[in-house]
Amino acid sequence: MRKVLLTTSLAVVATITAVVPAQAIRGGVEAPAPYAFSGSLQRPDSPRDDGHTCGVTLIAPSWAVTAGHCTKNNPSGAQVGRPKDWTVRLGTTDAGSGGEVIAVERFITYSPYPVHEGDVGLLKLKKPAKTKPVALPSARPAEGTRVRILGWGMTCDRRAPECYPKKLREADTVMQPVQACDGIHAERELCVGALDGSVAATNMDSGGPGLVRDGDGWLIAGVVSGSGGDDRPVMYTDLSYFKAWINDVVTGKIDPPDTPVPNLEGGAIVGGVCSASVVRTDRTRPGDPALLLTNGHCVPQRPAPGQTLTDVPVDVPVTIGDRQGYPQAKARTTTLVHATMTGTDTALYRLDQTYAQLRAKGVKIFRLAGRSARPGEQVDIVSAGNGDRFRCTIEAVVPHLREEGYTQDDAYRYDPECKPSHGGSGSPIVLRDGVTVVGVHSTGNDNGEQCTANNPCEVAADGTVSVHQGVRYGSRI
Structure with a gap:
């Protein structure tokens, strides 16, 4: 694709590509x-x-x-x-x-x-x-x-x-x-x-x-x-x-209808690069600092294989969207509570605002599930980064998913028609009740390579390795 002369912090859509370093109205x-x-x-x-x-x-x-x-x-x-x-x-x-x-x-x-x-x-x-x-x-x-x-x-x-x-x-x-x-x-x-x-x-x-x-x-x-x-x-x-x-x-001779828009309510962008969502547990209180869920590979300093990061001060911007995906509220992270890319690819941030403060701004808050999704179960992936809501089926739970030296255990494999893409990392995987989160979208095999970056491979319980080009995967929480 050619390069367009626009930068933005909210979303990356298919027609927008990298920009060329230059001077403002050069020569002006x-x-x-x-x-x-x-x-x-x-x-x-x-x-x-x-x-x-x-x-x-x-x-x-x-x-x-x-x-x-x-x-x-x-x-x-x-x-x-x-x-x-x-x-x-x-x-x-x-x-x-x-x-x-x-x-x-x-x-x-x-x-x-x-x-x-x-x-x-x-x-x-x-x-x-x-x-x-x-x-x-x-x-x-x-x-x-x-x-x-x-x-x-x-x-x-x-x-x-x-x-x-x-x-x-x-x-x-x-x-x-x-x-x-x-x-x-x-x-x-x-x-x-x-x-x-x-x-x-x-x-x-x-x-x-x-x-x-x-x-x-x-x-x-x-x-x-x-x-x-x-x-x-x-x-x-x-x-x-x-x-x-x-x-x-x-x-007024041409008056095209508005494009139908998926329900993106609660989808968030963290650090300008990854999708995320505000989540609570059954023990959450209104006055608690809100928690933000995304991928471990989305944090500023990726954890190494086998490493878990805990209680790290991190300040990055967060934008939380309304039903159409437009900004409903803005916040900042204060602490990286937990992040890993081993076993699961997840990260949890603490925000500078409480659940009560975010609710007062109309923010949708998701609930963390007490169980994992099951094969055959239908889910939605609410992706602020992709600007879409993907309706998917959990096709299988993969014993091990290996990518670039990292291994996820019991990862979700979606049906072949489920296609969240780059920018969708960290999107919540939501049950059809629209509020319960059972995982986060994490990766997909782009080119058919085996176990390389953006080309994860599946490892069965008996050690057999298989590759499924075009298939996307999520992490349990």
Whole structure:
């Protein structure tokens, strides 16, 4: 997959891949004045204090355009939906203040596979903006056309406050031949920036505009989509190619239904990398610090084979989702109570909030089962990391599951149609009552290899080793 220019801390969906280290609007300067029609998509799951995730541009009083991977990058990966606490901030040079802030009522993505079939998305605002929209182009800009690019993209390759510019940056560059961008879809994408990449968009500039002159004003030719290769220009979605679809959506001629969303209530993300859930026992009291269950391989310092970590101070962020997967509450871990990858692949954290505090915020709390799941029993895997709820059957209990020097005992093997993937590690395995947790999802055999990383093998009671490519496994608790 090509690399898109977006980072996020909430979810990793299928169209989002690793990002390229770069400088914010490389070769640019701080914008001396705001662009009334241009702004920032701001979300509570942003890793930044100012909430910025993507660039947006107002194209009608109640509609803004951005990259499709910015709208599709929501907790469930829905193509069309009604987000929680998304806003756009228009007409300011400061992503964290000023301008006009309007809530987003709905997002509509052109394709369920935006990077490959058309990387454009629309945001319907809850009220019309006061400012004048920018016009769409009537035709594709010619090679050599001067382009002005804008954005609040990262200034270095770390997710850290010092890498997030507060002020809008801009640069003047040129429309390049499509051959200058690797992996471009020539019929519907533009190649924008210096040939050596010294002037170009970068991480978190996704959805930001490429503007061309229209007399004394501007037209928006495209929006930032993805990297054109190291030290290359950047690919922009050509809005002239999608103009008819955009106009049909804005005028109401096309009004797609919301994408059905699975019930993700209680699914959590820990450390920005693994799924998890808040769990209680029969002896839990409301005033007790809440406990968070995930995988042993998800902790910052993995336990070695045969090792169990106990009572280790650990501070990592936790986001707990609502029914649609949007953030219901945020917390932090204080202590790694217990973690191991031997016998079982599980970890238990203590949080900085009590059960009562989390319940007051509407958080769903799961109950730890007093037994294991049985072969043939139906379960749900609630995966915040995958943005999905998998309905599965425990096909078998495997005596030993071996992977990269580690061994799990009595691991769950799911039916072949059960496919939680990477990012789903640590997801609770829940009985059909919807609240009782009997395990955590842990691994799967990707490539058919034997006993290697991401390719566990089964070891029967008599020592016989077998490999089941594509099959997924969970750990008992």
